[in-house]
Amino acid sequence: MSGLTVAVEADGGSRGNPGPAGYGAVVLDIDSGDVLLERYASLGTTTNNVAEYSGLIAGLTAAAELGADHVAVRMDSKLVVEQMSGRWQIKNPGLRPLAAQAATLVAKFSSVTFEWIPRERNKLADALANRAMDEAAGKPVSSAAVDLDVTTEPKRERNWAPPSLDKATRLILVRHGETAMTQQGRYSGRGDVPLSDEGEAQAMAAAGRVAGISRDVAAVVSSPLLRCTRTAEHIAAELGNIPVTVLPELIECDFGDWEGLTFAEVRERWPEQLDAWLDSTSVAPPGGESFKTVSKRVRGAMATLLSAYPSSVIVVVSHVSPIKLVLRDALASSDAFLHRMFLDAAGVSTVDMWPDGGIAVRSVNETAHLR
Incomplete structure (x- = not known):
């Protein structure tokens, strides 16, 4: 087991x-x-x-x-x-x-x-x-x-007032900068492709935006793939050269046989499998990984971070799929969200979470820093 x-x-x-x-x-x-x-x-x-x-x-x-x-x-x-x-x-x-x-x-x-x-x-x-x-x-x-020494906090009151940031853990979610695969619209999962020149510039711009949100950052964590660790290094440097911690659970979905192909190429070669994948998070690409599997490891990673850095600011540098899954859960959305939400390279999203389960999504896919 x-x-x-x-x-x-x-x-x-x-x-x-x-x-x-x-x-x-x-x-x-x-x-x-x-x-x-x-x-x-x-x-x-x-x-x-x-x-x-x-x-x-x-x-x-x-x-x-x-x-x-x-x-x-x-x-x-x-x-x-x-x-x-x-x-x-x-x-x-x-x-x-x-x-x-x-x-x-x-x-x-x-x-x-x-x-x-x-x-x-x-x-x-x-x-x-x-x-x-x-x-x-x-x-x-x-x-x-x-x-029994039960210390659970009371259920949060629901209202329209801006929530207090007391005890909140802020997640600043950053998608990595552009790669050659991003430019060509190809499935890019476990392949360890580097940032393009444009991606390097985007990562530096994202670093400036993160610093604008908060310079009081407790940790910068990253997927183990180069396109993320390089983006994270730019952010860490902007924040005063704080260490970058690699969290394997933040790695992109394994797209299996679809790796490196465009959506049109997959549609031509695997039409039925593609439809099944689009219809259910339990379905994996041939030789790959389902979004349901990705979701389990990403939820585990979030729980680890919230436990390790309570009431802190954490920068999370990852990929499209893990970030979408975090945002889906934060927004209490359906699985359809995963195929309707677009995340730009080096886009920034911000989510606040409280120990009692309260969540406030502050921003999704900010890109003004890239213009």
């Missing part, structure tokens, strides 16, 4: 059934049991089962944010475990949309297992669910949550 494996423990409750409800979910390191992420929220007035499914959805979403490949779900809801395992029918029409949403999340992982556990083994998630209900009712935090 390869890739990140986590446990998700989830719970939900309703004081009245239906009544004031809330859910809680924790993502745990499968070996150490350490808590990696926590989620909880109130749901207004609803039923126990709706709250339990909501906890599952929150836990699976959090596991996906960490880039997990394998998930072991543990819940004390026999109903949810049996229905998600396919052994019980979902007779309540009100639960079917929630089960479908959970199933869509399950499909994003390489494997997901479901296990029923007694309530006394689900104390963390139970405490979070009760905390959500207590806070919604204006009550002091329950003693169970205090005893």
